[in-house]
Amino acid sequence: MSGRVVKWCAMLGLALGAGQAGAQEPGQVVDEVVVRGPEKTRPETVQAYSRIDAGDELAFEELDKVERRLLATGLFQEVKVSTEPTGAGRVRLILEVEEKASWVVAPTFALSSDNVGGGLLYAENNLWGRSKKFATAAQVSTAESGLFVGYLDQNVFGLPQLRFSLEGQLRSDRMDEYRPGAGQEDPEVVRRTRLNSASLAGEFGVMLFERVRAAVKYRLMSIDAKSPDAKEEVTTPAFSTGPAQQDASVRLMVGIDTRQNLHAVMEGINLEASYEVSNPEVGSDFRYRRFGLLYRHGLRLFEEHNVVLRGEAAAGVDLPFHQELVMGGNSLRGFVHRQFRGDTRLSFTAEYHFPLFTIRQLSFRGVGFSDTGLMVWRDLPADGELRDVNGRVVRGYLPDSKSGLKGSTFAQGVGAGLRLYLRNIVLPLVGVDAAYGVNSGEFRFYLVAGVSPS
Structure with a gap:
């Protein structure tokens, strides 16, 4: 019985350690920011509102925040934010927008x-x-x-x-x-x-x-x-x-x-x-x-x-x-x-x-x-x-x-x-x-x- 307790405690410790390591894991590095979709809005304007530049670290949960920033400008009726892998720990950030009539x-x-x-x-x-x-x-x-x-x-x-x-x-x-x-x-x-x-x-x-x-x-x-x-x-x-x-x-x-x-x-x-x-x-x-x-x-x-x-x-x-x-x-x-x-x-x-x-x-x-x-x-x-x-x-x-x-x-x-x-x-x-x-x-x-x- 005591051996089982030790075993379960060890497994629990490993799981908690893994969870803490995952929570502290740094985000992926952005190699470049690509803007797709706008006909009038300049790409650098879209990127400026995203507040993300090449070289920044980007955690997965930040994608929703970037999407909300772009929607809040009032310029776009639809916004989709996604990433593409470019290498180990590195991604390309893609900002797809559909403009409103301005x-x-x-x-x-x-x-x-x-x-x-x-x-x-x-x-x-x-x-x-x-x-x-x-x-x-x-x-x-x-x-x-x-x-x-x-x-x-x-x-x-x-x-x-x-x-x-x-x-x-x-x-x-x-x-x-x-x-x-x-x-x-x-x-x-x-x-x-x-x-x-x-x-x-x-x-x-x-x-x-x-x-x-x-x-x-x-x-x-x-x-x-x-x-x-x-x-x-x-x-x-x-x-x-x-x-x-x-x-x-x-x-x-x-x-x-x-x-x-x-x-x-x-x-x-x-x-x-x-x-x-x-x-x-x-x-x-x-x-x-x-x-x-x-x-x-x-x-x-x-x-x-x-x-x-x-x-x-x-x-x-x-x-x-x-x-x-x-x-x-x-x-x-x-x-x-x-x-x-x-x-x-x-x-x-x-x-x-x-x-x-x-x-x-x-x-x-x-x-x-x-x-x-x-x-x-x-x-x-x-x-x-x-x-x-x-x-x-x-x-x-x-x-x-x-x-x-x-x-x-x-x-x-x-x-x-x-x-x-x-x-x-x-x-x-x-x-x-x-x-x-x-x-x-x-x-x-x-x-x-x-x-x-x-």
Whole structure:
């Protein structure tokens, strides 16, 4: 009996030793990387996104990671990653991809309470075959109209770790202020102001270890306010009229971002903190600060089901009218577009996405959601006016505005919607939502197709 025990123990020791040796065995060395299939995307761009070069060690379990990296670029509808032996402990890495159509011309639509309109969008997702992105859009709607031009390089100098963007906007916004309270069935507009603006912004970011992201953004804006609509109850200006003013700011951001969009499913987590400052030292006529914390999380369930969570905490100090925090519409479904305003905002959204059916390349997905928000004025000036560094009024608050928790607004909306995705083309998301405002007891509908200048 004792001999058998010794024998079994010896065999068990050998098995464990073999398992540990296998776990510690180094990966195979990549002799070369071969790219097959792309018609437009340059092979070096595909290889750069794989993050694998000749001479690297490659373990078998990394093949799936490489495939996910390529799918997450949004450039390809199909990706296959494999190896071929080239010698003892050496392989050839093969990246086979099937591209999406890289450009689109499409109409855009916006339909929500107090904001109806549409326009035209042109977007190129793969400039010069190097995954650079360019988009331009024109939109006319009841609340916000304008022109937008944007360029995004998420592969600077062939390095996916570096990211640069540049965007410009011309906008005309109808800024409505409503009587306080989330329980109104038909919210009453008490002041209506037209704001015209032109802006240019550039951002440079870096991604470290495929998860740590930092960025700096500089924005320059010219802002011009018109006199309030004389038909509304309050006609004192929310923002001084006269010569256009210059608003410039620097925004710093750092965070963890492991998100990947794999066709219609988003996976991973994003945690980030931001700080924005505007003052004469950066070229601004204003002086304000803004702090933010953001949480986003995507969870895949049952292969094609997706739980998407989003939470945000934002606070501003001496925010002028055009930089105030807002909620309502697509940012808080169940309520009017930009119905609530303040300098401090807490919000949380939970969505459950699930597949319905697919017709060839067109996928129909359902979504159930809950939007919750809290908006507060922390400390309003005693005279109801906020002035810039030159003494000019940059915010005239409504007479019945209250600060602190007594004047806060808590609102919640729940509902369901439909999403459409095209697998083989770079096409903006099309969605329709029906939302019930828990506070007001009202149903509201939202349609979004494409992107808007906002």
